[in-house]
Amino acid sequence: MTERYISLAGAGYQLSAILHQGAATTGVLLIVGGPQYRVGSHRQFVKLSRYLAAQGVPSMRLDTAGMGDSSGGKAAFYQQTADIELAIDAFFQQCPQLTQVVLWGLCDAASAILIKLNRPDPRISGVILLNPWVRQQQSHAKTMLKHYYLKRLLSRQFWHKLFGGGLALRRSLSSFWQTLRASKTATVAATAQLTVTEQNYVAAMLSGWQQFNGKVLLISSGNDLTAQEFLQLCADNPAWGKCLQDAGHYPISDASHTFSSARWREQVEQQSYNFLQTTK
Structure with missing residues (x-):
């Protein structure tokens, strides 16, 4: 070789x-x-x-x-x-x-x-x-909602941490809300520059x-x-x-x-x- x-x-x-x-x-x-x-x-x-x-x-x-x-x-x-x-x-x-x-x-x-x-x-x-x-920003937010947050909501560990006090609920909800808003942001038009x-x-x-x-x-x-x-x-x-x-x-x-x-x-x-x- x-x-x-x-x-x-x-x-x-x-x-x-x-x-x-x-x-x-x-x-x-x-x-x-x-x-x-x-x-x-x-x-x-x-x-x-x-x-x-x-x-x-x-x-x-x-x-x-x-x-x-x-x-x-x-x-x-x-x-x-x-x-x-x-x-x-x-x-x-x-x-x-x-x-x-x-x-x-x-x-x-x-x-x-x-x-x-x-x-x-x-x-x-x-x-x-x-x-x-x-x-x-928009595409990443959509992906996070579908492949990260959805998996967390379906996770037994997530709910165990939530009710066990091991999860910063306010911070988690804030992060989720920001991601949801970003996913709805209008896509930037394609440019021919x-x-x-x-x-x-x-x-x-x-x-x-x-x-x-x-x-x-x-x-x-x-x-x-x-x-x-x-x-x-x-x-x-x-x-x-x-x-x-x-x-x-x-x-x-x-x-x-x-x-x-x-x-x-x-x-x-x-x-x-x-x-x-x-x-x-």
């Missing part, structure tokens, strides 16, 4: 990456979400790349600017398009047999990938999105997905509010729902946000490899 460090020259900064070589003509570029670097939580990204390399699939694990061994100032995930494009170019230079690339990202890295798709690249044949980040910001990045994600002609796989965790928030958005918004309907979706019902057990990680690895076979 061959893996080596490479440095990518950006505009006044250097990006660091680990290249895992393979003979296949489709490669996988792993975009790393924050705050972490190219190894990933519980070494998930290392293990995924080594699994793919064992199947002959080349991959690259990237530290975006300001993270890990990369220099420069750290940019928000919705401003990482230039880093992703730089990495794609370097990947094809380092692996001249490549004809296409699949982008892979967890959490806000998945969001960054969808935003990048607003600048189409015919070399991108597919994207694998794990628990994309779409956190906004060229500059992606914290206020319009969800609209930019949708726009990128709608423009993309390649294949999409969503892998979602059942035990994760971020994943549930994303799925709730797709259920509430017809445009998002249409995108998800046209994509592949592999839910892992009991998985944590970062797929922290060996069983969950292996499912992610297998599904990622299976998806690559469909992009040929």
